[in-house]
Amino acid sequence: MPEWLDLLLENFADPDSAARAWPLLRQGVGLTLKLTAVALPLGLLLGLLIGMAYALGGRVTRALLIIYIDLFRAFPVLVLLILVYVGLPFLGLTLPAFAAAVLALVLNNSGYFGEIFRAGLLSIPHGQREAAAALGLSPFRTMRLIILPQALRGIAAPLASNALELVKSTSIASLAALPELLRSARVAQEQTYNPTPLMLAALMYFVLLWPFARLVARLERRMLARGSR
Amino acid sequence: MERFADYYLNAEILLRYGPEIVAGLWVTIGVAVATVAIGLGLGLAMPVALIARVPVLRWVIACWIEVFRTLPQLAVIIFVYFGLPYAGITMSPFWATAGALGAVLSAFAAEIFRSAIQALPPGQWDAAAALGLRFRATFFLVILPQAIRLAVPLLTNRTIAIIKGTALGTAVSLPEILGRAQSAMAIAANPSPLTLAAVLYLILFLPLVVASRWLEASRVVPR
Numbered sequence: 001m002p003e004w005l006d007l008l009l010e011n012f013a014d015p016d017s018a019a020r021a022w023p024l025l026r027q028g029v030g031l032t033l034k035l036t037a038v039a040l041p042l043g044l045l046l047g048l049l050i051g052m053a054y055a056l057g058g059r060v061t062r063a064l065l066i067i068y069i070d071l072f073r074a075f076p077v078l079v080l081l082i083l084v085y086v087g088l089p090f091l092g093l094t095l096p097a098f099a100a101a102v103l104a105l106v107l108n109n110s111g112y113f114g115e116i117f118r119a120g121l122l123s124i125p126h127g128q129r130e131a132a133a134a135l136g137l138s139p140f141r142t143m144r145l146i147i148l149p150q151a152l153r154g155i156a157a158p159l160a161s162n163a164l165e166l167v168k169s170t171s172i173a174s175l176a177a178l179p180e181l182l183r184s185a186r187v188a189q190e191q192t193y194n195p196t197p198l199m200l201a202a203l204m205y206f207v208l209l210w211p212f213a214r215l216v217a218r219l220e221r222r223m224l225a226r227g228s229r
Numbered sequence: 230m231e232r233f234a235d236y237y238l239n240a241e242i243l244l245r246y247g248p249e250i251v252a253g254l255w256v257t258i259g260v261a262v263a264t265v266a267i268g269l270g271l272g273l274a275m276p277v278a279l280i281a282r283v284p285v286l287r288w289v290i291a292c293w294i295e296v297f298r299t300l301p302q303l304a305v306i307i308f309v310y311f312g313l314p315y316a317g318i319t320m321s322p323f324w325a326t327a328g329a330l331g332a333v334l335s336a337f338a339a340e341i342f343r344s345a346i347q348a349l350p351p352g353q354w355d356a357a358a359a360l361g362l363r364f365r366a367t368f369f370l371v372i373l374p375q376a377i378r379l380a381v382p383l384l385t386n387r388t389i390a391i392i393k394g395t396a397l398g399t400a401v402s403l404p405e406i407l408g409r410a411q412s413a414m415a416i417a418a419n420p421s422p423l424t425l426a427a428v429l430y431l432i433l434f435l436p437l438v439v440a441s442r443w444l445e446a447s448r449v450v451p452r
Contacts, residue, residue, distance in 0.1 A: 008316060011315040011316065012312070012315065012316070070435060070438045070439060070442070071431070071435070073438045074430065074431055074434040074435040074437075074438045075393075075427070075430060075431070075434070076393040076394065076395075076396040076397075076407075076430060076434075077393075078396045078397055078399070078407065079396055079407055079426065079427060079430055082407065082411065082423065083423060083427060086411070086414065086420070086423065087237075087420040087423045087424075090236045090237070090419070090420045091233070091236065115442075119445075165390070168300075168301035168302070169301065169303075170301075171301040171302075171303045171304055172303055172397070174303070174400075175303075175399070175400055182301070182303060182304050182307060185307075186307065186311070189311065189312075194315075195308075195311065195312040195315045198307065198308050198311065198312045199308075199312065201304065202300055202304055202308060205299070205300050205301060205304055206296065206299050206300060209299045209300075210295065210299050213295070213298050213299040217298075217340060217344075220340075220341075220344060220383070221344040221347065221348065224341075224344045224345055224348040224379060224380075224383070225347075225348040
């Protein structure tokens, strides 16, 4: 084996370091999944509410919602996290790291999901609503039974893509000292003086997320193909 | 209310630390520009390189796209800055951040360009062939310009989302807005620097977000 390859393997695929890092990383992946399990449904739900409020709202509601959406889309999620985690305690409002991370992720993604739902609901022709009203359906039932199901089909690609981005951005919780996967890998690296845990964490992220990345790519390709014709 | 102003809009502290934090704006802009240059440059080069039909090259590009589209941006930045030195590659915080974000953007851009090229109706190739254009001329003069136009909305959104990641540079002690605000806040024991940082980010990114909304609205295709 050439010397450089030997050195590379020793540094990035050291079995000893991997074995010592493994319990930490396993616990880290658990926390990453827990963050996702809490933040993703909340973000989706808030986004859906925003989209529906826009579709049903008057001019003032709409203007306010656009401001909300663009404000949270403009803030980097890490800036939100630092504001929540480090800035709020000065007001006497101290959130645990997990809650702070969830709040930052949900606020940020409510903007993204809100915009996706808004655009999706808006793309359904107005005649659908008039027809439903003629049938005597209430605005809410029209939304639930007529508009939303049709809109969902059109926005599957951006929804899936943004959900994936949310899972990936749970890694910023590491900067609020939350021992999710990335943070655990850094801690393990410092304990073993070897970057193998980082390599292992990258591999775990990849194995976990790659199927979803493929799915998103497929949905996006289909969307582009529709747009080009 | 007074306590709120004292904590979050403390004039004395803002005056003392403001210039330092505003200087971080230039670092943020610098990283963002480098990220876009690397990302879009590589992202366009990859689908173009694919037409060369060199198997090894195809394999490398496919892996590059899958890996950097899938991994979290922060994980890539951390790996580049703390991991790569063990492989003899040491980068400054600036280039570690720009390089990592550029790699991520290039993967998304390549995928978007590739999809856009495939999404064009096959009639475009046939028509160009009927006009007597060779493969290369067809690709560069007929297909690529249309594919780029088709890719623009997806690409702008993705680019904005990724350059917002410049704030992640704080994790590798990049002296950009957020990093400077955090150290000022630690020294002053007052979060006003953070308020300033938040405002600066809004000044920087809000116009981009609004512009992308406008861009999307102006090219809505009725289905």
